[in-house]
Amino acid sequence: MGVETNVENSTETLLEYASPRKTAMFLFICAEAVIFGSLFATYFVMLHHLGDGPGPKEFFKFKEIILPTILLLSSSLTWYLAEKTLHVREKGKTLFFIGLTVLLALGFLSLEMIEFLKNIGDGYTLSRSPFISSYYLLVGLHGCHVLFGILWMALLLVHVKTKGATVANHGRFVSFGIYWHFVDSVWVFIFLLLYGLGQFL
Amino acid sequence: MPFFNTQLKFASDIIAANISILVILVAAVIYISLAKKWKMTWMLVRTMDHRKIGILYIAWGFVFFLRAGLDAMLMRTQLAFPDFKFWVFQGDKYDQVMTTHGTLMIFFVAMPFLIGLMNIAVPLQIGARDLAFPFFNSLSMWLFVIGGLLINMSFVLGGAPSTGWTSYVPLAVDKDIVGNGTAFYDMGVQVSGIGTIMTSINMITTILKHRAPGMGFMKIPLFTWSVLITSILILFAFPVLSAALLILLFDNQFGTHIFSGENGNPVLWQHLFWAFGHPEVYIVILPAFGIFSQVISTFASKRIFGYSSMVLSMLVIGFLSFMVWIHHMFTVGLGAFANVVFAITSMLIAVPTGIKIFNWLFTIRGGSVRFTTAMLYALAFIPSFVIGGVTGVMQAVVPADYQYHDSYFVVAHLHYVMVGGTVLGAFSGFYFWWPKMFGYILNDKIGKWQAWTFIIGFHMTFLPMHLSGLQGMPRRTFTYLPEDGLFEFNFISTMGAYLMAVSVLLFLWNVFYSYRKKPRHGVADPWDGRTMEWAVSSPSSHLRWPYLPVVRDLENLWYEKDHGDGTLQFSQKAEKRIVVEKPTIIPLLLSGGFFTISFGLIFEVPLITIAGFIGTLLLMAWRSITYEQSIELYTSEQLEEAIRREEA
Numbered sequence: 001m002g003v004e005t006n007v008e009n010s011t012e013t014l015l016e017y018a019s020p021r022k023t024a025m026f027l028f029i030c031a032e033a034v035i036f037g038s039l040f041a042t043y044f045v046m047l048h049h050l051g052d053g054p055g056p057k058e059f060f061k062f063k064e065i066i067l068p069t070i071l072l073l074s075s076s077l078t079w080y081l082a083e084k085t086l087h088v089r090e091k092g093k094t095l096f097f098i099g100l101t102v103l104l105a106l107g108f109l110s111l112e113m114i115e116f117l118k119n120i121g122d123g124y125t126l127s128r129s130p131f132i133s134s135y136y137l138l139v140g141l142h143g144c145h146v147l148f149g150i151l152w153m154a155l156l157l158v159h160v161k162t163k164g165a166t167v168a169n170h171g172r173f174v175s176f177g178i179y180w181h182f183v184d185s186v187w188v189f190i191f192l193l194l195y196g197l198g199q200f201l
Numbered sequence: 202m203p204f205f206n207t208q209l210k211f212a213s214d215i216i217a218a219n220i221s222i223l224v225i226l227v228a229a230v231i232y233i234s235l236a237k238k239w240k241m242t243w244m245l246v247r248t249m250d251h252r253k254i255g256i257l258y259i260a261w262g263f264v265f266f267l268r269a270g271l272d273a274m275l276m277r278t279q280l281a282f283p284d285f286k287f288w289v290f291q292g293d294k295y296d297q298v299m300t301t302h303g304t305l306m307i308f309f310v311a312m313p314f315l316i317g318l319m320n321i322a323v324p325l326q327i328g329a330r331d332l333a334f335p336f337f338n339s340l341s342m343w344l345f346v347i348g349g350l351l352i353n354m355s356f357v358l359g360g361a362p363s364t365g366w367t368s369y370v371p372l373a374v375d376k377d378i379v380g381n382g383t384a385f386y387d388m389g390v391q392v393s394g395i396g397t398i399m400t401s402i403n404m405i406t407t408i409l410k411h412r413a414p415g416m417g418f419m420k421i422p423l424f425t426w427s428v429l430i431t432s433i434l435i436l437f438a439f440p441v442l443s444a445a446l447l448i449l450l451f452d453n454q455f456g457t458h459i460f461s462g463e464n465g466n467p468v469l470w471q472h473l474f475w476a477f478g479h480p481e482v483y484i485v486i487l488p489a490f491g492i493f494s495q496v497i498s499t500f501a502s503k504r505i506f507g508y509s510s511m512v513l514s515m516l517v518i519g520f521l522s523f524m525v526w527i528h529h530m531f532t533v534g535l536g537a538f539a540n541v542v543f544a545i546t547s548m549l550i551a552v553p554t555g556i557k558i559f560n561w562l563f564t565i566r567g568g569s570v571r572f573t574t575a576m577l578y579a580l581a582f583i584p585s586f587v588i589g590g591v592t593g594v595m596q597a598v599v600p601a602d603y604q605y606h607d608s609y610f611v612v613a614h615l616h617y618v619m620v621g622g623t624v625l626g627a628f629s630g631f632y633f634w635w636p637k638m639f640g641y642i643l644n645d646k647i648g649k650w651q652a653w654t655f656i657i658g659f660h661m662t663f664l665p666m667h668l669s670g671l672q673g674m675p676r677r678t679f680t681y682l683p684e685d686g687l688f689e690f691n692f693i694s695t696m697g698a699y700l701m702a703v704s705v706l707l708f709l710w711n712v713f714y715s716y717r718k719k720p721r722h723g724v725a726d727p728w729d730g731r732t733m734e735w736a737v738s739s740p741s742s743h744l745r746w747p748y749l750p751v752v753r754d755l756e757n758l759w760y761e762k763d764h765g766d767g768t769l770q771f772s773q774k775a776e777k778r779i780v781v782e783k784p785t786i787i788p789l790l791l792s793g794g795f796f797t798i799s800f801g802l803i804f805e806v807p808l809i810t811i812a813g814f815i816g817t818l819l820l821m822a823w824r825s826i827t828y829e830q831s832i833e834l835y836t837s838e839q840l841e842e843a844i845r846r847e848e849a
Contacts, residue, residue, distance in 0.1 A: 016778065017778075019410060020333045020334075020406050020410045020411070023405075023406045023409060023410060024333065024334065024402050024403070024406045027401075027402040027405055027406065027436060028402055030436055030437065031398050031402070031436055031437075031439070031440045032440070034436075034437055034440035034441055034444075035440040035441075035443055035444045035447075038440070038441050038444035038445065038473060038476075039444055039447075039448075042444070042448060042459065042469060042473075045466055045469050046459060046466070049459075049464045049465065049466060050464070051463070051464040126451075126455060126456065126457055127455070127456040127457050127458065129458075129464060130457070130458055130459045130462075130464050130465050130466070133451065133457035133458065133459050134448075134459055137447065137448060137451060137457075137459075141447070151818060151822075155822055155825055155826070158826065159825070159826075163829075168828065168829060172825075
């Protein structure tokens with residue numbers, strides 16, 4: 001007995017279905033925000049624990065982070081479009097926009113990997129100084145979230161392809177949308193507080 | 202013996218532990234085979250029913266309770282006489298036993314006992330068919346079990362954690378001293394913490410979204426209110442621990458030096474730990490408050506006194522719990538200003554707690570009190586907890602705390618609130634909701650023996666600790682000298698601890714005895730209950746309420762008994778889409794994935810970790826893809842028919 005066999009796909013069932021999921025997802029985001037908040041706090045405590053490593057001004061290269069930032073933030077927009085096109089049941093467009101979001105996220109992630117590798121090449125390894133460790137922990141955890149998001153989107157691609165615009169898929173899209181916008185907004189904070197503020201410290 | 206990058210040593214205590222693990226496993230397998238319960242076990246590990254998951258929580262919690270209690274017995278025996286040498290439990294071994302005792306009791310005994318009771322009672326109290334996400338409920342439970350097993354296994358797999366349940370750095374990340382112990386602690390608590398966060402999300406969503414029609418916020422029974430507030434505390438406190446443990450993992454296994462080394466900051470760990478740790482103690486006490494509110498009003502046959510002030514004081518306690526954590530760190534030297542601010546906020550918590558104590562007393566006043574075992578525990582709780590609260594306020598006084606700090610006075614205080622609050626609450630809840638869990642009542646006579654031995658043993662153990670602490674006995678030491686003058690206090694404590702052990706065995710005997718003797722009918726409402734959980738059959742059935750009950754009053758069942766025919770009124774509205782999850786093994790497999798990840802991280806075998814990650818992700822994907830096949834949909838009429846079929 002599938003979800004769609006005996007229930008009409010009305011707005012009411014949609015709301016009824018999505019509402020607890022939305023609540024749970026927002027609560028999950030609260031927990032995530034606390035984790036990231038703790039890591040931000042750790043980062044700021046570690047700001048002066050430099051050892052023989054570089055300080056933030058030397059370490060962060062502001063210009064190189066602009067492109068990945070644009071990629072990641074525009075992925076929020078493409079995801080929004082994916083969600084809206086699913087809403088009006090244009091399956092082809094939905095698939096296209098999910099693909100685009102995946103590509104943008106992959107672009108962001110590969111640029112971040114390049115930055116990490118470059119850092120390691122410069123001798124700024126994970127255990128160089130507590131300051132750099134806290135940077136890797138925070139940005140690395142965010143990167144893991146992006147990676148998880150990419151895998152999640154791949155799964156959603158399968159769901160839309162096989163099942164189309166069903167109630168369950170709407171629920172899945174709502175949940176992922178909350179997650180993805182959150183991951184993007186964490187990046188805004190990383191961009192501003194680490195890379196941006198780092199130029200002035 | 203080499204074992205994944207470490208060496209296993211076989212000392213006499215390790216061999217004894219190995220043998221006892223083997224004996225227990227073999228006995229379990231033989232019992233299940235002889236009693237032909239393999240099919241039942243298979244059903245049980247796949248269950249999605251909130252009652253059964255609650256029972257599993259409590260059963261596993263009890264297993265860990267016995268282990269942690271055994272640790273306590275070993276410690277108390279070692280401390281019974283001055284300069285005593287009991288078996289191997291001196292120095293490092295004592296530290297290990299002490300750490301597992303603390304970690305297990307808080308994360309793997311107090312939490313699962315309470316979460317188990319939440320699982321059993323909350324959906325029934327608010328008129329929901331199950332929790333909002335039964336799958337996640339089952340997953341949370343198995344993650345907790347895996348975490349507990351990790352901590353327990355550490356003893357035989359190359360060294361248990363030995364730096365206390367607080368795991369202070371830099372000691373905790375010094376591998377020459379602690380070996381793999383901290384890694385076991387880290388992953389065990391981390392994995393179960395993930396489960397706990399999921400439980401909290403599940404509980405909040407259930408209480409916010411799945412209340413029966415008519416149940417406004419001020420008609421929610423107090424236990425459910427306490428669960429809601431506790432869950433919010435979990436939601437904001439546990440992630441701090443997750444982040445701290447993540448950093449600790451990196452410091453411990455990947456060579457970073459955030460908490461240690463010449464450039465690290467060990468106080469940051471203390472801040473992060475206690476920013477979680479203080480809300481945690483309210484996480485384990487608030488549900489106990491909720492249980493006592495239910496028990497006292499039921500057995501005083503009276504509506505709870507000052508319901509709205511009870512709710513409000515719990516909210517205030519929850520709010521304040523996030524702004525008192527520095528009182529664990531008065532002696533760190535954060536400056537007079539910080540100490541004063543946190544001293545005041547710590548003292549403030551006594552106000553809402555006092556309000557609750559008085560409300561319970563006023564509920565009893567003028568009621569017709571029935572002294573059942575559950576009520577006995579509730580009555581014992583009030584004075585015990587007041588003592589614990591008063592010593593708490595004493596420690597909030599900063600200059601005095603410099604004297605109490607790190608002495609047995611602190612040990613006495615924390616046990617008075619943890620045992621006197623949480624454990625008494627858990628036992629009270631067990632006796633109260635046992636019929637709802639299993640369909641039979643625990644014997645009241647044995648129960649009273651158990652309660653009295655426990656209460657007397659508890660005070661005998663911990664009251665002298667105040668005095669030995671004031672005499673200067675430091676905590677976390679494995680012995681003292683004859684000339685210290687501490688022998689009498691310690692000896693009394695040890696005897697009290699044995700008495701508590703006897704009481705716990707009595708409880709097990711009671712479970713066994715009552716299971717054999719008690720009639721299984723007429724137990725749907727044995728206490729003349731007041732809230733909705735007593736309106737369904739005992740044990741509660743998985744499929745229920747094709748039409749949702751209508752809530753007309755805070756004590757809905759009592760209201761119907763008083764004004765109606767004593768049965769619930771049901772909504773006329775037929776539902777079109779009632780989701781029931783089919784049983785599945787995926788949660789157990791997923792927790793196996795988490796176990797693999799942890800195992801790889803602890804023993805530093807990257808391949809195992811990666812395999813664990815891939816397995817976990819694949820299982821998650823599998824669950825997502827098969828979601829549509831893993832649920833059953835009913836309309837109200839279909840559910841009614843399904844229930845009829847099940848009863849026939």
